[in-house]
Amino acid sequence: MTNYPQDIIAAYAERKISRGQFKNRFAEWQKKQGRDYSCKGTADKQGVYLTYRNITATIKNDTLHFKTCIDDTANTPFEFRRKVDFYKEAKKKAFERALATMNFYFDKAGEALRNSDSNGFRVNIGKAKDWALIAEERTRIWL
Structure with missing residues (x-):
């Protein structure tokens, strides 16, 4: 991401806002920039799924399996989100x-x-x- 919100970062660095306020303001800024970092999990009889930015991963044998332009895997939800962001x-x-x-x-x-x-x-x-x-x-x- 470019053009980070310097005012929010400076306010946190100068201890004008708390860590919780920083997280909330930064999350709001990210959403305004078109970045939604929320993962949604679902489950049915076929399996357990994690969806992030319209890409769905299937959880099999403690590994997330998903398809971008290639078949890919991730060991953690964080790694899954990072790979999806890099792909996008x-x-x-x-x-x-x-x-x-x-x-x-x-x-x-x-x-x-x-x-x-x-x-x-x-x-x-x-x-x-x-x-x-x-x-x-x-x-x-x-x-």
Whole structure:
């Protein structure tokens, strides 16, 4: 996360607020930033499940088994949440990188077109289309 709430951290460091107040304010800030760190557990006849940020883990043999883009395991709920957070962050960054690369090649193609470089235009448009497909694929896989 970036742009941490410096006012809350400073108030706690200067002992202006208690540890409990710090936890509550920081949790409120996280929720406002779109971070919900609550895990929900459910159970039925098939098994026991833990859900975090729309990813469900099945508990088998004291291990959490879940699927992101790969089959993964975690030994504790904390580890499960961390892996899910890393997965979500990587998903976002991979899509943004693919989109930025696609835009880079579209700009290069436009520049080649303005310079009457038809060969450069074709090459860069081809690369831009390839990166558009990669961005689309990454969105589909990660959702």
